[in-house]
Amino acid sequence: xxxxxxxxxxxxxxxxxxxxxxxxxxxxxxxxxxxxxxxxxxxxxxxxxxxxxxxxxxxxxxxxxxxxxxxxxxxxxxxxxxxxxxxxxxxxxxxxxxxxxxxxxxxxxxxxxxxxxxxxxxxxxxxxxxxxxxxxxxxxxxxxxxxxxxxxxxxxxxxxxxxxxxxxxxxxxxxxxxxxxxxxxxxxxxxxxxxxxxxxxxxxxxxxxxxxxxxxxxxxxxxxxxxxxxxxxxxxxxxxxxxxxxxxxxxxxxxxxxxxxxxxxxxxxxxxxxxxxxxxxxxxxxxxxxxxxxxxxxxxxxxxxxxxxxxxxxxxxxxxxxxxxxxxxxxxxxxxxxxxxxxxxxxxxxxxxxxxxxxxxxxxxxxxxxxxxxxxxxxxxxxxxxxxxxxxxxxxxxxxxxxxxxxxxxxxxxxxxxxxxxxxxxxxxxxxxxxxxxxxxxxxxxxxxxxxxxxxxxxxxxxxxxxxxxxxxxxxxxxxxxxxxxxxxxxxxxxxxxxxxxxxxxxxxxxxx
Amino acid sequence: xxxxxxxxxxxxxxxxxxxxxxxxxxxxxxxxxxxxxxxxxxxxxxxxxxxxxxxxxxxxxxxxxxxxxxxxxxxxxxxxxxxxxxxxxxxxxxxxxxxxxxxxxxxxxxxxxxxxxxxxxxxxxxxxxxxxxxxxxxxxxxxxxxxxxxxxxxxxxxxxxxxxxxxxxxxxxxxxxxxxxxxxxxxxxxxxxxxxxxxxxxxxxxxxxxxxxxxxxxxxxxxxxxxxxxxxxxxxxxxxxxxxxxxxxxxxxxxxxxxxxxxxxxxxxxxxxxxxxxxxxxxxxxxxxxxxxxxxxx
Numbered sequence: 001x002x003x004x005x006x007x008x009x010x011x012x013x014x015x016x017x018x019x020x021x022x023x024x025x026x027x028x029x030x031x032x033x034x035x036x037x038x039x040x041x042x043x044x045x046x047x048x049x050x051x052x053x054x055x056x057x058x059x060x061x062x063x064x065x066x067x068x069x070x071x072x073x074x075x076x077x078x079x080x081x082x083x084x085x086x087x088x089x090x091x092x093x094x095x096x097x098x099x100x101x102x103x104x105x106x107x108x109x110x111x112x113x114x115x116x117x118x119x120x121x122x123x124x125x126x127x128x129x130x131x132x133x134x135x136x137x138x139x140x141x142x143x144x145x146x147x148x149x150x151x152x153x154x155x156x157x158x159x160x161x162x163x164x165x166x167x168x169x170x171x172x173x174x175x176x177x178x179x180x181x182x183x184x185x186x187x188x189x190x191x192x193x194x195x196x197x198x199x200x201x202x203x204x205x206x207x208x209x210x211x212x213x214x215x216x217x218x219x220x221x222x223x224x225x226x227x228x229x230x231x232x233x234x235x236x237x238x239x240x241x242x243x244x245x246x247x248x249x250x251x252x253x254x255x256x257x258x259x260x261x262x263x264x265x266x267x268x269x270x271x272x273x274x275x276x277x278x279x280x281x282x283x284x285x286x287x288x289x290x291x292x293x294x295x296x297x298x299x300x301x302x303x304x305x306x307x308x309x310x311x312x313x314x315x316x317x318x319x320x321x322x323x324x325x326x327x328x329x330x331x332x333x334x335x336x337x338x339x340x341x342x343x344x345x346x347x348x349x350x351x352x353x354x355x356x357x358x359x360x361x362x363x364x365x366x367x368x369x370x371x372x373x374x375x376x377x378x379x380x381x382x383x384x385x386x387x388x389x390x391x392x393x394x395x396x397x398x399x400x401x402x403x404x405x406x407x408x409x410x411x412x413x414x415x416x417x418x419x420x421x422x423x424x425x426x427x428x429x430x431x432x433x434x435x436x437x438x439x440x441x442x443x444x445x446x447x448x449x450x451x452x453x454x455x456x457x458x459x460x461x462x463x464x465x466x467x468x469x470x471x472x473x474x475x476x477x478x479x480x481x482x483x484x485x486x487x488x489x490x491x492x493x494x495x496x497x498x499x500x501x502x503x504x505x506x507x508x509x510x511x512x513x
Numbered sequence: 514x515x516x517x518x519x520x521x522x523x524x525x526x527x528x529x530x531x532x533x534x535x536x537x538x539x540x541x542x543x544x545x546x547x548x549x550x551x552x553x554x555x556x557x558x559x560x561x562x563x564x565x566x567x568x569x570x571x572x573x574x575x576x577x578x579x580x581x582x583x584x585x586x587x588x589x590x591x592x593x594x595x596x597x598x599x600x601x602x603x604x605x606x607x608x609x610x611x612x613x614x615x616x617x618x619x620x621x622x623x624x625x626x627x628x629x630x631x632x633x634x635x636x637x638x639x640x641x642x643x644x645x646x647x648x649x650x651x652x653x654x655x656x657x658x659x660x661x662x663x664x665x666x667x668x669x670x671x672x673x674x675x676x677x678x679x680x681x682x683x684x685x686x687x688x689x690x691x692x693x694x695x696x697x698x699x700x701x702x703x704x705x706x707x708x709x710x711x712x713x714x715x716x717x718x719x720x721x722x723x724x725x726x727x728x729x730x731x732x733x734x735x736x737x738x739x740x741x742x743x744x745x746x747x748x749x750x751x752x753x754x755x756x757x758x759x760x761x762x763x764x765x766x767x768x769x770x771x772x773x774x775x776x777x778x779x780x781x782x783x784x785x786x787x788x789x790x791x792x793x794x795x796x797x798x799x800x801x802x803x804x805x806x807x808x809x810x811x
Contacts, residue, residue, distance in 0.1 A: 160664070177656070178792070275776040282772035283765075290779065447778065466805050467674070476807040483663035487671045487804050492756065493779045498802050501661050503671060513792050 031347040039353065042360040044147045049137050055086045055223070057093055057247065058230035060100035061240025067092040072249070074223055077144035078357050078366040078401040086223045089246035091255045094215070097244040098261040101186040101213040104241030109213050110183060112239075118169030121208055123236040125162035128155065128201075131232065135225055139197055140357040142224040144366030144402070145320050147358050157482055158201035161500075164484035165205035168505060172210065175502055181509040183211030184287060185263035188256040191226075192269045193219035193368050194323040194424075200226050202499050203266050204243055205484075210508040212264070213242050217256055220249040221369045254280070262286060264508065268325070271422075271448070271493050289497030289507040291325065291489055293422040294450030297443035298328030298479060299465060301436075302336045304455035308477065310344045313428070316453055316479040318352065318364050318406050322426040323372070325494075326451035328479050330419055331408075331430045332439050338432045342410060349393040349406050356398070364426060367402040376404050376425035383409045383418035388429070414442055422448070436461070440468045449491030453479045472498070540715075542571045542739060543722035545584035546732015551740075552576050559715060562626035570715055573740035575748045578707060581736035582754055585678045585705040588733030593675045593703040595731075601650030604701055607728040608643035611636070614724060618689060618717060625688050625714040639693040645791050646697035653702070653793045657800070666809045673800040675703035676781055677756030680749035682742060684761040684788050688714035692721060694788050695759055698795035700734055704757075707736045709749060715739045742767075750774035757781035757799050761788045 054071060056063040066087040073082045089097070109117065128135065135158075136151035145154070172181050187207045191199035196218055207214050218226035230245045246252060250273075257265055257280050267277050268291040281288055298316045300309045316328025333341045357365035367373040384390050388409040397403035404425055412419050412429040419429040433439040443452060452469040454462055454476050466474040472490045475481060482488065487503035489495055497507045540559075541548040555572035571577075592600075611618065615636050622632035654673055661669040679699050684691030688711055699706050710718035722737045738745070750758050750771040758780050760771050768784060775782045783798045 179794070271779070274779065278776035278779065279773050282776075283769040292779065462807065467803075470677075472801065472803055474803065474805045476805060478667065478806055478808050481663075481665070481667060481806050483661065483665070483669065485661040486663050486669050486806070487659075487661070487802050489802065491676070491801050491803075496779060496781055501671065501804075502659055503802050511794065513790070513794065 030343065031350070033350050039361045041356070043356060044137055044140075044358045044360060046137050046141060046358060049134050049141070051084050051138075051224070053084060055084055055227045055247070057087045057089055057097070058227065058233075058245040059093070059097045060104075060244065061234065061238070063230070066090060072220065074142060074221065076141050077221075077368055078398070080400055080402075083142060083224065086227070086247045089217075089248040089252045089255075093246055094252060094255040094259055095261075097215045097246050098186060098188070098256075098259045100241035100244055101215050102261055104239060105185055105213040108239045109208075109242050110211055114170040114172070114211070117208065117211065118166045120236060120238050121162050121166030121169065121205060124232060124238070125159045125166060127232045127235050128159040128162065131228070132156070132159070135197055135228060137358065138228060139225050140365065143193060143196055143222045144357050144368050146362040146365040147360055148362065149320060153482070154195055154198045157484065158198045161198075161201040161205045161484040165209035168206075169209040172505065172509070175505055176509075176511060178513065180512040181210075182512065184508060184510055185212060186261060187212045187214050187264045187266055187508065188259065188262040189214055189216045189266045190253045190256065190269065191216065191218055193222040194320060194325070196222040197225040197229060199268055200229055203268075206499070206504050207266070207508050208242065210505055212508050215244045215246060215256060215262065217246055217248060217253050220247070223247040257281065264288065266507065267291070274495060287507065289489075289499070290495040291497070291499060292450075292493065292495040293448060294325045294327070294490065294494050295330055295420065295422050295446050295448045296326055296328050296451040296453070296471065297330045297332055297446075297469065298453035299439050299443060299455065300331070300333045300337070300341055301454070301456035301458075301461065302334040303457045304477075305457060306337060306341060306344060309455040310341065310348050312453060312455060312477070312479045313345055314348055314352070317428040318426050319480050321364055321367055321404070323368055323424055324480065326473060326480065327424075328451070328453050329423065329428060330443070330446075331428055332433050332442055333430060334439070335432045335434050342408075342430060345408065346391060349408070350395075352393050352395060352406055354393070354395045354397050354403060354405060364406060367404050367425065370402055372424065373402040373404060376423060376427060379418055379421070379423045379425070379427060380407060383412075383416065383427070383429075386413075386416045386418065388412045388416060388418060414445055420446065436465065440465065444468075444470050447493040450494035451475070538568070540568045540570045540719045540739070542573055542577060543719070543726070543735070543737040544577065544581045545587070545736065546726060548722070548726075552580070561624040563624050566624065568716065570719070570739045573709075573738040573745065575745070577738055577740075578745055578748050579752070581707040581738060582678060582752055584733040584736055585707050586754055588731055589675075589677060589705045592700070592705055592731060592734045595703070597651035597654065600701060600703065601647045603729050604643055604647035604650060604697065607724060607730065608640050608647060610724045610728045611640050611643065611721075614720075615640075618720065621716050621720055622688055625716055635687070635690045639690045642690070642693050642791060643697055646701045646796070649793050649796055650701045653796045656793060657797055661804070663806075667806050668809055669804065669806050671802050671804040673702070673797065674803050676799045676801050677704060678754060679704045679706040679757045679759060679799050680752070680755045681706050681708040681759045682746070682749065682761055683708050683710045683718070685711045685713050685742070687711065688717035689721065691761065691788060692718050694790075695761060695785065696735055699759065699799050700730075702796045702800050704799050705734045707738065707749070707755075709738050709740060709742060709745050712740070712742055746770060747774060750780070751777045753778050755780060757783065759783045759785060759799070761785045
């Protein structure tokens with residue numbers, strides 16, 4: 001009874017399909033990855049990571065208990081299990097650390113021949129390499145990032161930063177022609193939880209190379225690799241007090257910023273906190289550099305290599321769970337290829353593996369903390385409330401831990417909060433454009449200006465777009481690449497000053513013409 | 514008839530006796546390449562230090578400042594994109610125009626309390642300073658740029674780009690040289706600006722605006738306001754569409770205020786205690802470093 005109509009329908013469909021071009025059909029048909037097999041677990045062993053139950057403050061070359069005897073837990077965001085407890089530095093502890101740094105600056109570090117200073121940095125770089133597996137595993141345990149990223153990006157880059165700046169120590173006279181340079185003194189440095197060890201390296205290496213001493217405060221959710229770095233500094237026999245590492249939360253950071261004994265503040269974190277720091281420093285002569293938030297535009301033109309561009313989109317927003325200040329969180333696709341790009345992106349998102357950060361196959365790890373997960377989920381609600389279309393990768397996620405599936409919003413307007421505000425999670429907004437001018441107008445319509453991406457096969461278009469985007473870093477036909485020789489930092493409300501490269505020396509030096 | 518004659522004509526009996534009434538110049542502000550009066554209609558009288566004559570200057574309001582920022586923002590894209598050679602040419606042209614009006618500036622400076630000798634020196638130094646920065650326009654980029662040897666197959670380079678719209682609080686103590694010294698490095702680098710000029714010696718700035726206006730400098734690149742620092746300081750340091758603030762002076766209270774205010778939108782703050790200098794770092798102060806990556810491949 002049903003035979004005839006079905007045949008007819010099939011014929012009809014076949015007719016329709018043959019009318020369309022074969023290429024077009026391939027582009028818009030969703031791929032199916034439901035092949036019935038999956039990856040076996042490939043976890044990196046954590047056996048060789050030796051964790052103490054409790055970590056003290058690293059002041060004057062020694063681990064010392066906090067004055068008020070307070071400790072807080074640091075947990076594995078993938079399991080919610082406590083990893084260790086960590087000292088909470090009070091104002092008195094900050095004071096001890098700053099004094100130790102001052103003493104080390106005046107008595108040791110500023111008097112040491114620059115070449116010797118550099119040699120300490122080389123030592124640190126080497127030991128990071130030697131202990132890279134331990135550091136990678138621990139970074140993934142404490143912060144939730146995939147081991148693939150910690151071992152190929154975070155840890156090697158951290159070592160590379162020390163290597164790079166080590167060599168500058170005795171060559172500063174050649175860095176700024178026509179000027180004499182002088183170190184500032186004690187630098188107070190506050191770093192975020194998204195690249196804990198790498199940010200510590202970004203901060204400490206140039207500060208020491210230029211002859212300053214350091215008090216560093218890691219983020220409260222990811223203190224462990226910084227404390228391992230403290231052990232490394234001991235192994236390197238860095239003179240006591242040259243680097244002090246004090247753990248704690250916002251209050252500890254505030255005490256450090258306000259301490260009259262520091263000469264410079266280097267901060268990486270949110271724009272809101274950056275502004276608070278700017279205000280806190282008003283009326284002082286302390287110098288500061290800020291590396292703040294972003295909402296970077298990733299622009300795909302119709303003549304781009306679309307498959308590569310889709311990889312770039314994925315790398316731009318899902319790398320490190322989107323906990324990246326320069327994440328390509330606003331996607332702009334030229335209208336003519338938008339349907340294809342979104343289809344390909346959804347296909348690609350089906351293949352992303354979300355889960356155990358220690359698994360070598362994992363693409364997207366755990367959200368760094370419960371607080372951050374709540375913030376991201378709030379934005380998912382906001383985005384849906386604003387009327388955007390919502391799509392999440394259909395992958396399974398573990399029951400325990402903090403997880404967010406890779407998410408895209410389409411049908412987004414420029415005024416939507418999800419396209420204006422930094423979410424700091426694996427959440428992408430997608431808008432379309434017709435002309436280059438429209439793309440630029442939309443891309444620059446943001447208080448931020450940290451980074452941007454442009455995808456096209458036309459060289460002249462890359463130069464036009466990359467020079468018109470008001471951002472500190474532009475990736476042409478690539479995204480989220482970092483290197484110690486490459487200056488990094490933002491325009492507008494994304495911060496001021498640069499880190500990395502020759503330009504990264506300047507914030508730690510006083511220039512005398 | 515010279516400007517001085519015109520201005521002093523009312524009180525100069527000898528000229529009146531000659532039967533010729535001088536034409537006094539109206540000192541107006543300079544916004545978007547035009548010379549409007551302040552929208553507020555307010556004025557302040559500036560009595561010449563020579564003892565005779567005075568001028569009514571615009572007491573610019575917050576609205577004037579905001580209009581000037583709109584103009585500066587509008588001019589930014591074009592000026593930033595102008596070739597370095599072109600910017601250098603225009604700065605040199607400003608020097609030429611200033612040179613051609615030397616005597617007028619010297620006279621006007623004497624009305625603001627300088628001796629003729631001091632005035633001559635100030636005008637000469639101002640002209641030379643413009644030429645100095647004109648020369649830098651197509652050179653600083655090479656001094657501060659870099660090709661970065663990243664350890665992967667990418668071509669990576671860092672260049673300077675102008676930071677955007679700059680608020681400038683010009684030196685109080687210097688009518689012309691101070692003004693030229695703070696404007697030249699900012700515009701040589703492709704920024705546009707809004708300048709609040711010296712309240713103590715405001716005359717030369719208005720006349721300098723006339724020089725700018727005849728130097729092929731696009732309207733809006735430099736906007737010049739006369740008025741009160743006390744009143745405009747807060748607006749100049751908080752405006753959300755201003756990217757940087759150049760502050761000259763050493764008033765601790767003012768400095769603290771601007772340090773607090775720049776946090777509204779993470780403005781770059783350039784504190785110039787000693788503005789009387791010549792070096793390219795003054796250009797670099799209002800520049801951003803942009804780093805571009807591109808894969809090397811087929």
